[in-house]
Amino acid sequence: MSSVAERLKNLRASMKAAGADWYFMSSDDYHCSEYVADYFKVREHFTGFTGENAFLLVSDSEAKMWTDGRFFIQAERELAGSGVELMRMGEAGVPTVTEFLKDNFKEGGKLFFDGKSVSASYGRKFEKIVAEKGGSLVFDRDLAGELWEDRPDLPSHKVMVLTDDITGEDTPHKLSRIREKMKEFGASAHFLSSLDDIMWVTNIRGRDIECNPVALSYMYITMDEAFLFLQKSEWTDELKEYLNKVNIRLFDYFELDGFLKDVAVSGKVLLNEDAVNYYCLKTLESKAALVSKRNPSTLMKAIKNETELKRLKEAYILDSVCVTKLGYWLKKNIGKTEITELSAAEYIDDLRRNTEGFVELSFPTISGYGPNAAMMHYSATPESYSVCKPEGMLLVDSGGQYLKGTTDVTRTFALGPVSDEVKLHFSKVAAGMLALADGKFLYGCTGRNLDILARLPLWELNIDYKCGTGHGVGYFLNVHEGPCGFRWKYAEGVKEAVLEEGMIISDEPGVYIEGSHGIRIENVILCKKGVNNGDGQFMGFEHLTYTPIDRDLLDKKYLSEKDIERVNAYHKAVFEKTSKYFEGDELKWLEEVTAPL
């Protein structure tokens, strides 16, 4: 019996003892974070699936795990033999987890989950399903977590305070803008538990989640006070002095529960039901009327200010140079010295580590050779990695956390001969990436209006990539940051974010052919205002990323005149903006690979 099967057996025994018909696990921490500290990886412990986004439903006879298209290939592999069935989100005929539960929940049944590790919006959905069947919800117990022997500790690292020359806006000013929005929504208090939002508001950074410079924390803001909850072990004298100066009262992380139960609320509490846990929601709901809206800080944070943009542009140039150097190193050494997925990742990680202002990686470098690159979030490990041969392609998706900002970039490199089909796919991915970056649009558009610009060249080949085209990127914060992004799918009632000047978003179409090859080209682009005339405010983008697109993989017969123009203009800019960081053979090579097609 596999260890996962053994764990599920124990869980079922515990469920039986507690009277649970179903047990639900999301992949969340207490803050609905996308990436979580090891302490919170309960769902991973009970499935063996290491991807970030999944839901697990367990009954006495069934165990079903939902995940999205980015992870289908990986999940199939990791779930094999575990007894956990894969549910492919978004595929025709596959019910969502709530649809499934609705159809399979029996009259008077009992659903258990850890209310702190499940978002309020999911809790609400379950509440409704269970109520319709006269059943009950038990959410004040971490039944699965209790069974986890050797569960890691909660992370704890000292936080750092950022100065105004790094942030461009001080905390009192940010708080005053948030209070204006609270007023607008008719709220007298605001509960905030999204870690990156709290970091942005307070101008501090933590290290509690790998690659995400956040500290586990909660915040409660009223019209004249602000409260920050943070593990005592993370406090520093600098922090206390700073928070005192900006009028934020500091409490231990574990004091939140008591605080929420005791606090007197007059008026409504603003929070985002998609971004607070169900347990906190229920506590607050028992005290006051709630207004659920996107956290005001989420949009404010997405719109980078002048200081941030100036620094980001510098960070992206230096970061792009690392990628270019990786490309040069790969091309010159393949077939001569052994290159593996791991050594390529180490090479670029080292380049970043030696770059000004580097703090840590913004996510573990993805380095996938050949068919491995078809797994969007493939991760080579010392136990399992491929050796690169002088043929086919290596995909490297990587980025850094710098004091000047967060980067994210993907290039796919030819290591030797590739098929004509690969060149077709690569050329169309490049065409799509550049077409989106070149998109002109009227203010009011969201990513859903524009996604097709990147995707059309692939849709014309009857090929799709099973993910959005791009995500917002933080400023020395999470590499995936809402609310903006490029996605095409429609779902009734899902909120979209109008594209605003100052937003930075990744633009990363790809082709993923299972068992054959994977291509992704990713730039981060900055949304900017264009002409304003009687027809409205026109908008466009500029590139932040400046590193060559491998011309060995481009074939002019698959590019339109306009595509070729765009490649040439982009490469010209790459050379102009980065050539000063190269010399000798590297510079000569850069000149060659950025010359017009």
Added chain:
Amino acid sequence: MSSVAERLKNLRASMKAAGADWYFMSSDDYHCSEYVADYFKVREHFTGFTGENAFLLVSDSEAKMWTDGRFFIQAERELAGSGVELMRMGEAGVPTVTEFLKDNFKEGGKLFFDGKSVSASYGRKFEKIVAEKGGSLVFDRDLAGELWEDRPDLPSHKVMVLTDDITGEDTPHKLSRIREKMKEFGASAHFLSSLDDIMWVTNIRGRDIECNPVALSYMYITMDEAFLFLQKSEWTDELKEYLNKVNIRLFDYFELDGFLKDVAVSGKVLLNEDAVNYYCLKTLESKAALVSKRNPSTLMKAIKNETELKRLKEAYILDSVCVTKLGYWLKKNIGKTEITELSAAEYIDDLRRNTEGFVELSFPTISGYGPNAAMMHYSATPESYSVCKPEGMLLVDSGGQYLKGTTDVTRTFALGPVSDEVKLHFSKVAAGMLALADGKFLYGCTGRNLDILARLPLWELNIDYKCGTGHGVGYFLNVHEGPCGFRWKYAEGVKEAVLEEGMIISDEPGVYIEGSHGIRIENVILCKKGVNNGDGQFMGFEHLTYTPIDRDLLDKKYLSEKDIERVNAYHKAVFEKTSKYFEGDELKWLEEVTAPL
């Protein structure tokens, strides 16, 4: 004092007597129709504005009329001197009518409107605003209508019954599909008041609204019965016999009120709050729980069946031939005989009248010369029209109601020399229209994903057209038919319709330069399935419209290679599909104007 100012004065006197602080008028009939019979043109009577879409709010000192971008130029002209202020919907800083009312409604105020002429969804919004201010709503009186001397009669025309070889699906089958959806929504009854939906369900057609083959009617459907309410004066023996056969009980139109008040409802009533009037809503609401969803028939009707598509394709070929003949006539006669906007419209109207299966126009032909074409919904009248000169362009937007379907097509013709700028604009409009028609996409896309394909060539010039790119089209029904369409604007919570095989939608980008010129090129395109593979169901379109795009206005320097390919492929198809309808000089000309660029 203008007659409008006089009428407003009388209205204000009447409002004062009744104690109304505000009086609201939409442009609706009792069925939320887009176009209405003259009887319902109360808002037009009190503003002088002849466009279809407008809201009027009147207080003792203010009169504000909201309309959308299609009508800004026309509204400015028609409202001049009336004392009615134009509110431009969708423009930055312009509140919506509900936002305005919210900000300006005083505590305890009274809002009056005719509940039968206002949609339930607007009534609901007003309800909320008024309740927040402790005010009251009076909606059971047509206060404005009462003041209208010489108000026209309600229209009344005998209805016609369509045979199955025309409809492709009989009424019992349609009703059974609707009942399945009622079950799905947990409803035991369905109230339907959208005229085109009722026509589609019952397979009858009327003539109560000009160009819209509908009869004023309501329908009430239960799991085993169906009731149709139709003016007695419109009944025929054929209708009674037919309805008897398909198990629909027939009542007079005016019996609805009593019926709704008396009917016993066990269970929920399905209706569409956006498509029933507020008065009916409130009556039903007092009797039963309501489920508000899009009417099931709306989506069913939009997906044309095989019979409808076969007949539509034939109708579009014959209708396109009329447009081609107009083009020939214009080119051969301009500068030789007098051509006016009116005579051009009459010419094509006559061609349609002589076409097989013609019933009536699908809307009054729009024929705009020179700057007039910049008004999207310009209408030349015997009192005011332009004479065409052998220079500039004539825009003709026209269509027919045929027993084989409803058509809608726009072509813009050069009548002589035009500026380089005009050629640039025309070339980009043509490029956008063809790019959208050539769009490939994955099932699940809505018009919002695709709109940019038509608009991008213009957005790249910092030009926008202030309307959607296209609308669904009926089958021998309304020329504007929901739920599908191509539009880009995002509004939270607005429902979109996934594009389904069998939907027919107009594709009509344009350029409108006030005081200078107007260009619109409109084809109707049919949504079709493409390849289905592991990535999903791919989709595309095919043209239904086959009439030349004026090559005198196309300049290759403004077209990409791909654009030129698309123009040539389209013109080749125009010649292949329609040449058999031409002979002699006309045929020779067709060959020339459809030759490759």
